[in-house]
Amino acid sequence: MYRVLAAILLSAATAFANDLPNKKYLDLPHIKIMVSAAEAKAKELNVSVTICIVDESGNLLFLEKGETASLNTIQFAQRKARHAAFYGRPSKDGADTIKKGNTEAMAFPEFFPNQGGLPIKIDGKILGGISASGSKSEIDEAIAQSGLDALLKQ
C-alpha cells in the first residue's frame, strides 16, 4: 500500500522534474565542424584570423588565435561574438547603430560596434555567437558566416 503511494509520489516527482522545458545547446562536435569550416574559408581567402564561439550567456566555448593575427583580435573576436549572442544580431548592426547617430548604444552591456560576429540561432532561439577577427570586417563576417553555414546548411 505504502509502496504504491511512494511509487505514485515518485512518478509525480519525476513528472514534475521532467516538466522542465528543453533547449538546444552547442556541443563540441558541432563547434569543431563550425571552426573547421571557418578555418577553410580563411585559408581560401588567404587570411589569418582569430576565430571565437561563445554560448548565449557569452561564455567562451572556443577561441583560436590566427597565426599572424594581431593580439587585439583576441579581444575583438570575443566582443563581436558576445554582441551577437546578447543581441541576437550581427555585430555589424552595432556599428550601423552608431553610424546612424544612436550613440547611446555605446553604453549598452556587451554592445560592440564592429562587424564580424554573427548570432547562432536555431528555431529562432539564440544558442550563442561566432566571430572572426583579423582581416577586413566584411571578410571577418564572411568567415564567421562559413562557420554558421556548416551548422545550418550542411
Added chain:
Amino acid sequence: MYRVLAAILLSAATAFANDLPNKKYLDLPHIKIMVSAAEAKAKELNVSVTICIVDESGNLLFLEKGETASLNTIQFAQRKARHAAFYGRPSKDGADTIKKGNTEAMAFPEFFPNQGGLPIKIDGKILGGISASGSKSEIDEAIAQSGLDALLKQ
C-alpha cells in the same frame, strides 16, 4: 536633585536621537503589489519582460527574468532602474540627453540611456526605481508605469 538632572539629560538624549528625520522606504508588500501590476500589464500586452526594482541607492530589491526575455534584459533592467533612482528621472531622459548631443553624459555614474526605467517618488522624494526590459522601450516603460501606478494611484 541629581536624579532630576539625570532624568532631564536622558530625556534630552532621547529627544536628540528621536530628532533624526524620517523617510519612507519600499517594503516587500508594496514591492509585490508593484510587481504584480507590472506582470499583469505585461500579460495584457502579451510580452515577456524582466522586471526590476531597486532602492534609492541602487540596491537590488527585486528582479524577475521574463520567461522568454533575452539574457541581456537582466542587465538592462537593473541599469534602467538604477538610472531612474540615481537621477530621479525616467531612463528615457538619458536616451534623449544623448540624442540631443550631450554625449558627455555617457561618462556619468549609473547613467543609462535607454527607456523603460522610472523613478519611484513619494512626496517628491526618491524611494528607488522600477523598470522593465524585453519589449520595445515604450512598452517596457508602460509596464514599469503600471507598477508605479499600483503604488501611487491604487
Added chain:
Amino acid sequence: MYRVLAAILLSAATAFANDLPNKKYLDLPHIKIMVSAAEAKAKELNVSVTICIVDESGNLLFLEKGETASLNTIQFAQRKARHAAFYGRPSKDGADTIKKGNTEAMAFPEFFPNQGGLPIKIDGKILGGISASGSKSEIDEAIAQSGLDALLKQ
C-alpha cells in the same frame, strides 16, 4: 531534379541542426514554485531572508530581498547561488574548503565560502543555483533546500 537535390540537402541540413543536444533549463513557472516553497519555509521558521536563483552561467533569474534582511544579503545571496551553480556543490563546501586550510580557493572565480547556496541539478546536470541569506547559515540553507525540494520532490 534540382528540387529533389535541394530537398535532400535541406532535409540533411535539418537533420544536422536537429542533431544538436538538448538540456533542461529553469522556466519561470518552476522558479516561482521554488520561491514560494522557500518563502513558506522562511515564514514557518519566522525569519526574513533574501532569496535568489541563478542559471548555470550565474545569470540572475530571480532575487527578492527579505523585508528585514540586511542590505548585505543582496550580495551574499547572489554569491552563494553563483558558487553553487559554478561548482555544482553547496556553498557550505566552499566554507569547509577554507576551514580545512585550502586558502588558495579564495582566489577561484565565483568561489564563495558561506553556507546557504545549493546547486539545482536534474539528471546529474547543473541547471543553476538557489540560495537564501539573512538568517543563520544552516537556516539559510534549509530554506534554499525547501525551494529545491519543491522542484525535485513535489
Added chain:
Amino acid sequence: MYRVLAAILLSAATAFANDLPNKKYLDLPHIKIMVSAAEAKAKELNVSVTICIVDESGNLLFLEKGETASLNTIQFAQRKARHAAFYGRPSKDGADTIKKGNTEAMAFPEFFPNQGGLPIKIDGKILGGISASGSKSEIDEAIAQSGLDALLKQ
C-alpha cells in the same frame, strides 16, 4: 457625485502611499555634531585622523582627511565605516573573525578586518557607520565612539 468618488479614490491613494513604512536617516546637522565630537576627541588625544560617515548602503556622507594622517587612511576609514554599516558590527569584529581563523570571511562583500569603524544604530536599526583612521586602532575606535556618543548619549 463624481467629485465625491474622486475624493474617495484620492484619499484611498494617499492612504496607500502613506501606508509605506518609515525609517530614520542621518541628516547633515546630526552628522556635523558627530564629526565635531570625534574631532574634539582626536584633539584631546592629540592625534590626527581621517573621519568618515557612511549610510546603511555604504554611501559616503562625510569624509575629512586628518591634517597629518597618511593617504591610506582615506581608504581605511571608508572601508571600516562600510564594514560597520554592512554587518551592523564594529570593524574590530572583522579583525577578530580572521584572528580566530575564519579566513573565509576575507571573501565577504565589504568585509574589512580592521578596528576603528562602528555601526550607527537607532532602535536596533542600522543607519550607517562611523569610523576614524590614522592612529592606533583602539584610538581610532575611541574617536569613532565619541562621534557615536554625541548622537546617542547627548
